[in-house]
Amino acid sequence: MKTNKNELEAIFPQDEKGSDQYFTGNSYNYTLVDVDSVFTTAIGNVYFEPGARSNWHSHPAGQILIITDGIGYHQIEGQPIEIIKKGDVVKCPPNVRHWHGASPDVGLQQLYIVPNTEKGIVVWQEAVTNEQYRK
Amino acid sequence: MKTNKNELEAIFPQDEKGSDQYFTGNSYNYTLVDVDSVFTTAIGNVYFEPGARSNWHSHPAGQILIITDGIGYHQIEGQPIEIIKKGDVVKCPPNVRHWHGASPDVGLQQLYIVPNTEKGIVVWQEAVTNEQYRK
Numbered sequence: 328m329k330t331n332k333n334e335l336e337a338i339f340p341q342d343e344k345g346s347d348q349y350f351t352g353n354s355y356n357y358t359l360v361d362v363d364s365v366f367t368t369a370i371g372n373v374y375f376e377p378g379a380r381s382n383w384h385s386h387p388a389g390q391i392l393i394i395t396d397g398i399g400y401h402q403i404e405g406q407p408i409e410i411i412k413k414g415d416v417v418k419c420p421p422n423v424r425h426w427h428g429a430s431p432d433v434g435l436q437q438l439y440i441v442p443n444t445e446k447g448i449v450v451w452q453e454a455v456t457n458e459q460y461r462k
Numbered sequence: 463m464k465t466n467k468n469e470l471e472a473i474f475p476q477d478e479k480g481s482d483q484y485f486t487g488n489s490y491n492y493t494l495v496d497v498d499s500v501f502t503t504a505i506g507n508v509y510f511e512p513g514a515r516s517n518w519h520s521h522p523a524g525q526i527l528i529i530t531d532g533i534g535y536h537q538i539e540g541q542p543i544e545i546i547k548k549g550d551v552v553k554c555p556p557n558v559r560h561w562h563g564a565s566p567d568v569g570l571q572q573l574y575i576v577p578n579t580e581k582g583i584v585v586w587q588e589a590v591t592n593e594q595y596r597k
Contacts, residue, residue, distance in 0.1 A: 359551045368577045442503045
């Protein structure tokens with residue numbers, strides 16, 4: 328099934344458009360697992376159109392990303408941007424600032440897993456500037 | 463990328479063949495996130511060939527499955543078999559017996575997420591009989 332603009336493999340629908348308050352460009356969230364007290368885990372899929380990315384943010388219990396298609400960027404503050412692509416897994420430790428999104432020319436399909444949500448889910452911060460994104 | 467026998471979409475390689483002690487038929491695990499004390503979450507992918515399935519088992523903190531391709535079965539003890547397919551998410555609560563695997567004719571690609579691994583990961587039990595599988 329190749330349904331979206333970049334002919335990426337779409338496993339999940341594009342549901343809720345990411346708010347301009349937290350994302351630059353067009354991104355679409357699809358919630359897979361709502362937070363509850365049994366699994367204490369938030370899971371969903373985000374499709375980032377080319378050039379789209381999250382703001383800087385952190386997670387009180389950290390975050391795991393699983394890339395299912397496309398090419399994107401992940402940056403932990405103070406480290407170089409990592410190129411992420413289909414099949415990759417990246418982790419961001421608790422309370423560490425990071426951002427993630429698509430590459431300029433190819434979109435990104437990524438699952439996110441936020442464990443131990445009893446500690447909190449996400450703390451949103453400022454946008455990633457064009458200069459930071461193009462490094 | 464359509465690389466395996468059923469022309470399913472393979473995001474991850476087939477790594478470690480599931481032990482005959484815990485699986486019927488051919489299944490292949492690929493570990494994505496090893497257990498640690500930071501994320502306390504075990505994540506991996508299992509490809510089940512047609513007809514392959516796990517034994518009955520339970521998880522002290524429960525399990526979440528995300529189906530990325532193919533068609534399979536999931537059964538929680540005492541409930542009917544559920545058909546699971548690409549895009550589906552199923553949960554098994556803590557300490558509840560279940561099994562999962564491929565349908566007889568089409569394989570299954572599934573991610574598993576085991577949260578709160580400090581409580582334990584998996585308790586393996588007896589094989590799913592052909593009679594149970596064919597219900």
